Amino acid sequence: MRQAGGLVCGIVGVAGSIGERLGSALKKCLERLEYRGYDSAGIAVTGTGGITVRKGKGKINEVDARFNFTALDGLSGIGHTRWATHGKPSDENAHPHVDCTGEVAVVHNGIIANYRELKEQLMARGHRFISDTDTEVIAHLFEDYVKAGLPALVALRETIRRLKGSYAIALLYSHEPDKVFFARNVSPLVIGVGEGFNFLASDIPAFLNYTNRVITLHDGEYGYLTPSGIYVERNGEPVNVEDRVRVINWSPESAGKEGYPHFMLKEIHEQPRALRETWAGLDMDYVSKLGKAIAEARRVFITASGTSYHAGLILDYLLVSLAGLDAHAFNSSEYRKYIKLVKEGDILIAISQSGETIDTLMATRVFRERGAKVLAVSNVVDSTIPRESDYQLYTNAGPEIGVAATKTFTTQLMILTALAANAALHSGGMGKEAYSLVLNELEQAPDLVNTTIINVEARVRHIAGKLAVKTNAYYLSRGIGLPIAMEGALKMKEVAYVHAEAYPAGESKHGPIALVNQEFPVVFTVTDDDYLDPLEGNVMEMTARGAYTIGILPSRHYAKLGKVFTEVIQTPDASPYLLTIIQSIPLQLLAYHTAVLRGYDPDKPRNLAKTVTVE
Ligand code: AGP
Numbered sequence: 001m002r003q004a005g006g007l008v009c010g011i012v013g014v015a016g017s018i019g020e021r022l023g024s025a026l027k028k029c030l031e032r033l034e035y036r037g038y039d040s041a042g043i044a045v046t047g048t049g050g051i052t053v054r055k056g057k058g059k060i061n062e063v064d065a066r067f068n069f070t071a072l073d074g075l076s077g078i079g080h081t082r083w084a085t086h087g088k089p090s091d092e093n094a095h096p097h098v099d100c101t102g103e104v105a106v107v108h109n110g111i112i113a114n115y116r117e118l119k120e121q122l123m124a125r126g127h128r129f130i131s132d133t134d135t136e137v138i139a140h141l142f143e144d145y146v147k148a149g150l151p152a153l154v155a156l157r158e159t160i161r162r163l164k165g166s167y168a169i170a171l172l173y174s175h176e177p178d179k180v181f182f183a184r185n186v187s188p189l190v191i192g193v194g195e196g197f198n199f200l201a202s203d204i205p206a207f208l209n210y211t212n213r214v215i216t217l218h219d220g221e222y223g224y225l226t227p228s229g230i231y232v233e234r235n236g237e238p239v240n241v242e243d244r245v246r247v248i249n250w251s252p253e254s255a256g257k258e259g260y261p262h263f264m265l266k267e268i269h270e271q272p273r274a275l276r277e278t279w280a281g282l283d284m285d286y287v288s289k290l291g292k293a294i295a296e297a298r299r300v301f302i303t304a305s306g307t308s309y310h311a312g313l314i315l316d317y318l319l320v321s322l323a324g325l326d327a328h329a330f331n332s333s334e335y336r337k338y339i340k341l342v343k344e345g346d347i348l349i350a351i352s353q354s355g356e357t358i359d360t361l362m363a364t365r366v367f368r369e370r371g372a373k374v375l376a377v378s379n380v381v382d383s384t385i386p387r388e389s390d391y392q393l394y395t396n397a398g399p400e401i402g403v404a405a406t407k408t409f410t411t412q413l414m415i416l417t418a419l420a421a422n423a424a425l426h427s428g429g430m431g432k433e434a435y436s437l438v439l440n441e442l443e444q445a446p447d448l449v450n451t452t453i454i455n456v457e458a459r460v461r462h463i464a465g466k467l468a469v470k471t472n473a474y475y476l477s478r479g480i481g482l483p484i485a486m487e488g489a490l491k492m493k494e495v496a497y498v499h500a501e502a503y504p505a506g507e508s509k510h511g512p513i514a515l516v517n518q519e520f521p522v523v524f525t526v527t528d529d530d531y532l533d534p535l536e537g538n539v540m541e542m543t544a545r546g547a548y549t550i551g552i553l554p555s556r557h558y559a560k561l562g563k564v565f566t567e568v569i570q571t572p573d574a575s576p577y578l579l580t581i582i583q584s585i586p587l588q589l590l591a592y593h594t595a596v597l598r599g600y601d602p603d604k605p606r607n608l609a610k611t612v613t614v615e
Contacts (some may be wrong), residue, residue: 008111009083009095010036011189012206013170013180015076016197016227023054023072026079029199030060035263035401035603035610036109036202037083040094044105045074046177051105055094059604063094075178076225078170080107083609087132096172097136099143100128103174106142108135109202110187111285111615113165126261127505138169139237146173156181156222157236166613170200172321176224183222187613188356188383191215191230193245198225203380204248212248215241246381250398264402264495264602268588272450274397274407275581278414278477279443281396290375290391291421291422295323298345300373301338302329303363305612307405307490308351311412313483314580315349318420321480323429333615335363344371350418352376353400353408354611355383362615364388379408393419402603403610404495406588409487410449410581414442417577441578448572452585456569460586463550463567464593466521473521474512474542475506478535480576481583486512488523488587495602496594505531505538518546525587526553526561527579552583 010033018025026043041063042055045428046495052074054067060081061323080095087093096105112118115134118141123129127140145155152173154436160167166186173181182189182200183288192199192214199207204214215230221239223232232239234299261264291577294300300319304312309331316329330338332350342348345449348367352360355378364374371507376389379397386392421438424430430438467473473492477485489500516522526535542549543564551565554573562568569586571579595602 010021010034010081010201010202011078011107011170012080012106013076013078013182013200013225015178015180015225016196016445018194018197018210021070021073022077024070025210026077027060027064027069028209029201030079031083032205032208032401033081033202034060035403037081037091037609039081039084039603041053041080042092042094042096042107043069043072043077043079044096044172045072045077046105046172048172048177049076050174051098051102051172053096053098053105055096055346056091059095071120072589076172076180078105078107078172083105086271093131093133095133095135097131097133097139099139101143104139104142104171106135106139106169106171108138109168110166110185112137112163112167114163118162138163138171142171142173151180152176152181153224153233157233160185160222168202176419178226181222181224182217184217185219186384188291189217191217191225191241191376193230195229197227198230200225203223203598204250205401208248208250212250214246214248215244229604262402262592262596262601262603264404264406264592267400267406268592269453269586270398271407271410271453271585274395274411275397275414275449276446277396278411279446281394282415282418287393287418287422290393291419292421292426294319294347294371294419295426297325297347299341300325300327301346301348301367302327302343302351303332303335303348303360305332305357305359307409307487308353308357308360308412309485310483310490311409311416312349312351313415313486314413314480315420317443317480317483318417319423322420323424325423325427325473326469332357332359332363335359335366339366339370342367342370342372346372348374350374350376350385350386351412353379353395353405353412355380355385357385358613358615359383361388365576377412379411398599403605403608404491404591404602410584413584414445414579417580418442421577426535438575438577441575444574445578445581448574448578449585452571452582456571456586457589459569460589461593463569464597466548466561466592467496467590467594468597470498470521472515473500473523474508474516475500475502475523475525476508476538477502477525477527478505478531479528480580481525482594484527484580484583484587485523485525487584488525488590489589491591492594494608495591496598496600500593505535508538509541512544513541516542516545516547519548520546521550523550523587523590524552524565525583526551526557527576527583529576532557532560536561536564554579554585
């Protein structure tokens with residue numbers, strides 16, 4: 001099964017009066033969505049005087065400085081922050097897009113797969129196009145239908161009937177200025193229910209300052225918001241969404257920076273809380289039901305991308321080595337390799353903090369079609385992957401705004417370690433006593449992570465000073481520490497732009513060591529007690545070539561290994577199951593401080609978007 005991917009953009013809409021200018025509210029909402037893309041931004045409002053559009057290339061603040069979003073006001077409005085796929089970042093390609101008359105304005109997240117064909121048809125009918133985007137066809141199609149005399153809602157229904165691909169749409173029509181029309185297929189869209197106003201957005205943090213009552217829209221739904229109401233339809237039939245209202249207990253501050261210079265640092269520091277809340281939210285009876293299903297499965301597949309994949313590798317390691325199960329972890333973009341292996345009786349564990357990564361979603365769909373049961377592990381309740389899965393486990397990390405995953409990773413590790421230990425209990429790989437010890441340890445994670453942050457940050461900053469002038473680094477480990485080293489290298493690459501590669505330490509002799517010369521940085525995570533001697537050997541090999549070695553090790557190994565590294569970051573003692581979480585902290589901090597010292601904004605790494613909905 002193939003499917004068009006999607007723009008990784010953020011859209012927002014508001015109808016009603018919120019005690020401030022709509023332009024100012026929409027700008028604030030867009031800032032909360034900037035993690036979804038930040039190459040252009042725009043806002044449109046409508047009132048009695050028709051539609052006004054302000055948009056341009058650049059980050060929200062840059063575009064605001066040119067056009068003063070804050071001055072805009074009206075009865076309703078829409079906004080967009082873009083990550084380009086169709087059409088380069090430019091003023092013309094920025095959303096909102098308008099029709100020929102300027103009576104329709106639209107913002108869109110997704111890809112209209114058949115836009116070329118639609119554009120040709122519309123141009124043949126005399127429509128003039130200004131941008132290179134796929135989105136603009138939506139405004140012109142809607143224009144055609146209302147010109148033909150259809151009521152606006154019917155025009156919207158007919159418009160989306162013509163669209164192939166993925167979309168979350170918000171649309172203004174100047175003849176009905178108090179309404180924001182919307183439609184959803186594949187791309188995420190949520191409604192924020194207020195009093196005297198209603199919001200729409202790609203993600204909840206956008207409107208958390210105004211309301212915490214949320215309705216998640218489903219594929220195929222469309223309708224409109226007014227200041228006092230929400231109307232939803234599917235295939236011409238009204239849909240009652242009142243019983244879908246959920247109250248989100250994330251505070252607005254939790255979606256803001258709370259005084260930290262960057263979201264990434266704030267999110268690293270809030271890991272004790274995120275871990276505590278994740279542990280508190282874990283239903284151990286449900287974990288046990290899932291652990292049993294995993295232990296009894298014919299085969300266990302694990303799929304994810306990026307950071308979530310590294311969490312998946314830890315799960316894989318534990319299911320194989322601890323539970324003795326037939327488990328295979330793979331990057332979700334590579335799922336096709338396994339299609340012929342999948343059969344009824346298999347289980348797929350799909351890990352995605354956003355729940356929206358298209359590769360992971362595609363793997364989920366294909367595996368389910370072939371009879372596997374799917375367990376989704378996500379941080380976003382009701383997101384697409386969990387919704388399309390048989391079982392769901394949620395981390396409770398709160399919204400993660402920094403593009404680099406931090407607190408969602410360690411909370412994933414917590415849940416996955418508990419799950420693997422439970423599967424091991426059911427498979428006979430682990431006894432009851434050992435299982436209880438693992439759970440007791442995981443419960444200590446928030447406190448130990450807190451101690452780690454306090455103890456290591458100054459030392460890490462000092463080491464970051466050395467790394468800030470480097471262009472390359474190796475991250476080496478053995479056993480269960482390897483995925484953590486891989487995650488450390490990914491963090492360093494994505495925010496500090498230092499080329500960092502992770503290898504099994506034993507592999508380093510088979511090629512990578514050729515690059516090592518005087519002061520070449522090599523970071524070691526010492527996690528697995530079974531590998532201490534060979535790992536020490538690998539450190540010595542690097543030292544002999546003049547490398548600048550950094551050892552991240554629990555205090556119990558300090559006596560043995562403290563002196564073999566150039567620099568040591570000592571963490572609290574714990575078993576390898578918990579050290580994976582603890583050792584992630586200095587690695588995240590190292591990437592963060594290196595990025596800042598090199599003058600980069602770690603919240604907005606170039607070329608990256610938080611949620612990748614493009615295959
Ligand atoms: C993490 O720092 C990355 N930005 C990225 O690798 C991310 O983990 C990946 O895109 C997967 O996202 P997901 O967990 O939302 O599916």
